[in-house]
Amino acid sequence: MQAEMYLGTQGWSYKSWVGNFYPPATPPGDFLKEYAKQFRVVEIDSTYYGAPRDSTIQNWRAGTPDNFRFTAKFPQTITHEKMLKQVEGETIRFLDAMRGLGEKLGPLLLQFPYHFKPDQFDALAQFLAQLPGDLRFAIEVRHKGWLTDKFFALLEEFRVAYALTDYAFMPTVERVTTDFTYIRWLGNRKDIADDHYERVQIKRDKEIHAWSEIIANYLDKGVTIWGFANNHYQGHSPATVRAIVEQVGAR
Numbered sequence: 001m002q003a004e005m006y007l008g009t010q011g012w013s014y015k016s017w018v019g020n021f022y023p024p025a026t027p028p029g030d031f032l033k034e035y036a037k038q039f040r041v042v043e044i045d046s047t048y049y050g051a052p053r054d055s056t057i058q059n060w061r062a063g064t065p066d067n068f069r070f071t072a073k074f075p076q077t078i079t080h081e082k083m084l085k086q087v088e089g090e091t092i093r094f095l096d097a098m099r100g101l102g103e104k105l106g107p108l109l110l111q112f113p114y115h116f117k118p119d120q121f122d123a124l125a126q127f128l129a130q131l132p133g134d135l136r137f138a139i140e141v142r143h144k145g146w147l148t149d150k151f152f153a154l155l156e157e158f159r160v161a162y163a164l165t166d167y168a169f170m171p172t173v174e175r176v177t178t179d180f181t182y183i184r185w186l187g188n189r190k191d192i193a194d195d196h197y198e199r200v201q202i203k204r205d206k207e208i209h210a211w212s213e214i215i216a217n218y219l220d221k222g223v224t225i226w227g228f229a230n231n232h233y234q235g236h237s238p239a240t241v242r243a244i245v246e247q248v249g250a251r
Helices: 028-035 054-062 076-081 088-104 118-130 147-155 203-218 235-248
Strands: 005-010 041-044 069-075 107-111 137-140 160-168 180-185 226-230
Touching: 054 069, 069 088, 069 235, 076 088, 076 107, 088 107, 088 118, 088 160, 107 160, 107 180, 118 147, 137 180, 147 160, 147 180, 180 203, 203 226, 203 235, 226 235
Parallel strands: 005 041, 005 226, 041 069, 069 107, 107 137, 137 160, 160 180, 180 226
Antiparallel strands: none
C-alpha cells in the first residue's frame, strides 16, 4: 500500500484565524467546516480534557467530507493524573466514544508529561498490551530517559508509533516503530502570546526544510505520515502546514 501524508493543525477553534484562515465573520460553529476545506486532517485537542459526547462526535463526523480524518489526544486523567494506573474504565469510555468517528478516525495519541519517567516502563507495557487491535496509537514522551532500544522495541511489539516532536526540551530521534509515524511541531508556549495566532511570528525556514526532507524520506520508504503543527511553533499553524506541504511536494 502506498504511503500517505496527512498534515494538519492541532485544533481548529481559534477566533484569531477568522479573516486570515477562515473567511471574515465566520461563526465558531462553522470553524470545522471551513477548516475541512483547507486540510484533510486535524488533531483534536479538546479530548485532553475528557472523552467527547456522542453528539459532539456525530457533529464532527457529519460536518466533514468523507476523506477527512481526525486524530485525538487521550484524556489527561489517563496520561497525566493516573499515569496509566487503574484507568481501564476511562480508557474504555474514551475509545468507545472515538469509535463513533468510524472510518474518519486516525491514530490516538498518548501524550505523557515530563514526570512520566522510565521507571513506569512496566505500567506502559501492561497498558499497551490491553489496547484493542482495531485502533492505532502513537506515544509522545517528554523525558529523555525513555529514548532507549528497550522502549522502541516495546512500541514495535505493539505496533505503536513513536511521536517525533520539534520541542525545545526533547531531541529529535528518527525512529519508526510501525507502518506510520506521528509528528508534532510544538514550539515554545512562551514565544507566542495566546489568542494571537493570526500570522507567522517566528521564521523557521531551516527547520521546515529539514522536516520536509525527513517526511519525504519516510514516504519514499512507504511510511505514512500524520503530522500536526501547533500555533506556538510559528504563530500561525496553517502557514506552517502549508509550508511543509509545499516543500515536500517540491522534492
